[in-house]
Amino acid sequence: MATDSKRTGTIPRHAMAGEGPPPGRWSRLLDPGDTALAVVLLAPAALLLSLVVLYPIGRLVYTSFTDLALTSGAPAAFVGIENYLWMLDDDTFWQTTFNTILITLITVPGALVVGLGMALLANLPFKRKWPVRLSLLIPWALPLSFAGLIFAWFFHSEYGVVNDVLRRLGFEGIIWFNSPRWAMAAICLTIIWKTSSFMALIILAGLQTIPRSLYEAADVDGAGRWRQFIEITLPLLKPAIAVALIFRTITALQTFDIPYMMTRGGPGSSTATLAMYIHQNTVSFLDLGYGSALAVVMFAISMIFTALYLRMIRTRG
Amino acid sequence: MSNAASADRPLLGFSLSGRPLRAIAALVLLVNGLFPAIWILLTSLKSEPELTRRPITYLPEDPTLQNFVVAFSDQPLHLFLFNSFMVATLSTIATLFVSTLAAYAIARLNLRYRDLILAAIIAISTFPLVTLLVPLFEIMRALGLLNTWAALVIPYTVLSLPVCTLVLAAFFEGVPKDLENAAMIDGCTRVGALFRVIVPLSAPGVFTAAILAFVNAWDEFLLALSFNSNPALRTLPVGIQLYQGEFNFPWPVISAALVVGIVPLAILIVLFQDRVVSGLMTGGVKG
Numbered sequence: 001m002a003t004d005s006k007r008t009g010t011i012p013r014h015a016m017a018g019e020g021p022p023p024g025r026w027s028r029l030l031d032p033g034d035t036a037l038a039v040v041l042l043a044p045a046a047l048l049l050s051l052v053v054l055y056p057i058g059r060l061v062y063t064s065f066t067d068l069a070l071t072s073g074a075p076a077a078f079v080g081i082e083n084y085l086w087m088l089d090d091d092t093f094w095q096t097t098f099n100t101i102l103i104t105l106i107t108v109p110g111a112l113v114v115g116l117g118m119a120l121l122a123n124l125p126f127k128r129k130w131p132v133r134l135s136l137l138i139p140w141a142l143p144l145s146f147a148g149l150i151f152a153w154f155f156h157s158e159y160g161v162v163n164d165v166l167r168r169l170g171f172e173g174i175i176w177f178n179s180p181r182w183a184m185a186a187i188c189l190t191i192i193w194k195t196s197s198f199m200a201l202i203i204l205a206g207l208q209t210i211p212r213s214l215y216e217a218a219d220v221d222g223a224g225r226w227r228q229f230i231e232i233t234l235p236l237l238k239p240a241i242a243v244a245l246i247f248r249t250i251t252a253l254q255t256f257d258i259p260y261m262m263t264r265g266g267p268g269s270s271t272a273t274l275a276m277y278i279h280q281n282t283v284s285f286l287d288l289g290y291g292s293a294l295a296v297v298m299f300a301i302s303m304i305f306t307a308l309y310l311r312m313i314r315t316r317g
Numbered sequence: 318m319s320n321a322a323s324a325d326r327p328l329l330g331f332s333l334s335g336r337p338l339r340a341i342a343a344l345v346l347l348v349n350g351l352f353p354a355i356w357i358l359l360t361s362l363k364s365e366p367e368l369t370r371r372p373i374t375y376l377p378e379d380p381t382l383q384n385f386v387v388a389f390s391d392q393p394l395h396l397f398l399f400n401s402f403m404v405a406t407l408s409t410i411a412t413l414f415v416s417t418l419a420a421y422a423i424a425r426l427n428l429r430y431r432d433l434i435l436a437a438i439i440a441i442s443t444f445p446l447v448t449l450l451v452p453l454f455e456i457m458r459a460l461g462l463l464n465t466w467a468a469l470v471i472p473y474t475v476l477s478l479p480v481c482t483l484v485l486a487a488f489f490e491g492v493p494k495d496l497e498n499a500a501m502i503d504g505c506t507r508v509g510a511l512f513r514v515i516v517p518l519s520a521p522g523v524f525t526a527a528i529l530a531f532v533n534a535w536d537e538f539l540l541a542l543s544f545n546s547n548p549a550l551r552t553l554p555v556g557i558q559l560y561q562g563e564f565n566f567p568w569p570v571i572s573a574a575l576v577v578g579i580v581p582l583a584i585l586i587v588l589f590q591d592r593v594v595s596g597l598m599t600g601g602v603k604g
Contacts, residue, residue: 034426037507041422042434044415045478052475053441056452063451118349121342132343133594135350137586142354143536145554146575150353153360153568161356164373197350201594250443257538257554275447275539283543288451295448306443310436 057299063292070286083293092269093294096277103188103259103273104252110192111248112241115199122200123207136204139197148261151190152177155262177263180270187259187271194258195251199244206240207233246309253302274298354579361385361572368569384573388560394574396549397556402581404466404541404552405534408473412481412530413523415474420485421511425497442479446472446539457544468544469552473537477530484529488522489515528585528593535582553578 064083068076087093122132139147154162155176163173176186210233218228256275259265265272265280272280278298282291360368361384362377388394423434453472454463462468492515500510516523538554545551548559557578560571586593 034428038422038426038428041418041426045419045482048415048471048475048478049441051456052453052472053444053449056449056456057444059452059455060448118346121346124339124342126339126343130590132346133590134587135346137590137593138350138354138583141532141582141586142579143538143554143582145536145538145557146578147353149557149571149575150357153357153572154353156568158371159368159373159568161373167372193349193353246439246443254445254447256447260538275445278447279450279539282451292451295445295451298445299448302443302445303440306440310439 060292060295060299063288064296066289068288068292070288076289079289083290084297086290087293087297092272092277093274095269096265096272096274097297099184099270099272100253100255100274102184103191103255104249106188107191107195108245108248108252110188111196111199112245114192114196115244116203116237116241118196118200119203119207122204136197136200139194140201142194144194144257145261147190147194148258151186151193151258152262155186178267180267183263183267183271187262190258190262191252191255195248199248202244203237203240206237209240210236242309249305249309250302253298253305354583357572357575357579361569361576363569365567365569384569385577387567387570388573388577391570392556392559392574393549394556394577397551397553398577398581400466400550401535401552401554401578404469404473405531407466408470408477408534409527409530411470411474412477413527416478416481416485416526417511417516417523419478419482420489421515423482424486424489425494438479438482441475446476446537450539450543453540454543464545464547464550466550469534469537469541472540473530473534476537477526477533480529480533481526484526485519485522488519492518524589525593528589531585532582 063076065078065080066076067079067082118136122136126132142150154160157163157173157175157177160176162176167173174182176182214232214236215228218232223231254275255273256279259271259273260276260279263271265276269277274294275298278291278294281287281294285291359375359377362380362382363374364379364381364383367374367378419438422428423431428434449472457463457468462471496514496518497510500514501507505513536554537552541552541555542558545555548556551559553574557571557574560567560574
């Protein structure tokens with residue numbers, strides 16, 4: 001399989017290179033070779049990425065093998081894998097990792113389903129498009145930290161609008177942020193609200209690329225609406241959905257702003273995420289060695305997902 | 318233009334295209350999208366006594382702008398706004414420049430490692446910002462950039478670089494090669510053709526990339542919280558934190574500050590919504 005695709009990949013490239021018009025001498029002067037030009041064009045991006053991503057990751061990995069702490073004046077000593085061994089016995093590490101995975105497993109499919117529904121609604125033939133557009137763009141543009149604060153106010157036990165609606169419907173108000181489960185539910189609902197509109201925008205873009213003729217042909221064949229949705233719409237949406245899922249899963253694994261704003265991880269550390277625990281270890285406890293080891297684990301998890309998605313994009317075309 | 322029959326041909330796969338259903342769909346989307354912002358606006362217009370009353374009021378009984386006055390006088394909100402605006406604008410300009418060059422290389426040049434570069438871009442767009450907290454802090458301290466806009470502008474430029482590069486590359490691929498060749502025959506260099514032909518023809522893509530970058534920077538909280546200890550340099554998401562006392566949570570004032578932070582974004586989105594959405598759509602077509 002792999003060799004087949006490689007072969008079909010190389011043959012046209014040779015053929016195309018042969019077909020091109022021979023470059024004149026003057027144009028070659030003004031037009032450096034692809035490789036030279038590519039190096040120049042990609043250099044600024046590569047420089048920035050080295051400074052802000054690659055070098056810091058190297059430093060991070062190094063720090064994770066030391067006991068660097070800003071609380072003691074002592075210089076950092078190399079401690080091998082001690083930080084990683086410590087993690088195995090650290091309940092808070094397991095708890096925050098579990099919370100992060102739970103948030104990812106709830107909010108990614110949640111945002112996909114809600115976003116798909118919103119995209120289908122937004123794709124109706126409205127006469128005026130702008131109100132619908134605006135309603136998808138505003139949640140997308142709203143800062144995560146703002147969304148966290150606004151929804152913390154929504155879920156306020158005394159004066160929040162959510163409990164007000166519950167009371168009007170005859171239910172008891174819920175003290176959302178005193179119970180681990182309800183606090184987690186409030187956080188997940190907020191994240192789904194915040195992220196589903198981005199899903200919807202991407203899926204909407206995918207919907208609008210589906211040619212109408214496919215549905216007309218399916219009509220002729222006598223396929224019902226639901227079958228058309230299952231057999232035409234969904235398969236053709238797969239690339240758009242895959243792209244949307246990439247961004248969503250990876251950002252879900254990094255969840256910080258919304259739980260930080262809504263609960264600060266409480267009660268206890270029942271809604272704290274791994275990102276919040278890393279932040280706490282580095283900024284509050286100033287334990288940079290352990291914080292770095294936690295960060296390496298998070299980096300590894302997110303790279304696994306990245307690799308999965310890269311493979312998915314490639315195989316699905 | 319379109320007759321009834323074609324208007325009733327939904328792309329959905331199932332029929333939900335009647336006029337009442339359209340109205341319900343629009344209502345659902347509008348309430349979902351705008352209610353939180355509208356609710357925080359209503360909250361900001363209420364007085365503290367009205368806010369701490371049950372059952373809660375929906376519309377403010379006695380609308381007041383006092384909360385906005387307090388929001389600006391309790392904390393330097395105008396500075397938070399200014400800092401957010403400058404950091405977002407500077408990083409957007411930097412991202413656009415760097416990602417335009419990179420996107421052209423990806424879209425137009427016969428790169429040997431194109432797939433690898435694309436994979437690297439996606440991989441880099443996924444790195445968790447929180448993991449870079451400590452090393453970036455040390456780098457910024459070594460460069461003497463802590464407590465400057467640059468400490469945020471540089472990471473934010475990188476933050477938006479992958480997505481902007483992908484969006485721009487998708488648009489650049491859509492520009493017919495003939496137009497670029499024509500410009501080069503007229504004496505443009507390749508880079509000249511990039512900035513005189515391809516970038517202008519990809520204006521929706523450039524706008525999309527710019528807005529993505531601006532919103533990313535406006536939104537960022539963690540690095541802003543960590544790299545600028547000087548209150549005069551705080552951005553909005555960090556500054557809004559400062560209204561909370563240890564035991565009190567002045568919701569009306571926080572709401573007013575939130576409204577102040579949302580208004581610029583809302584203006585941006587209302588003005589450029591056409592371009593953002595059509596940009597995202599075209600990106601979807603090309604991508």
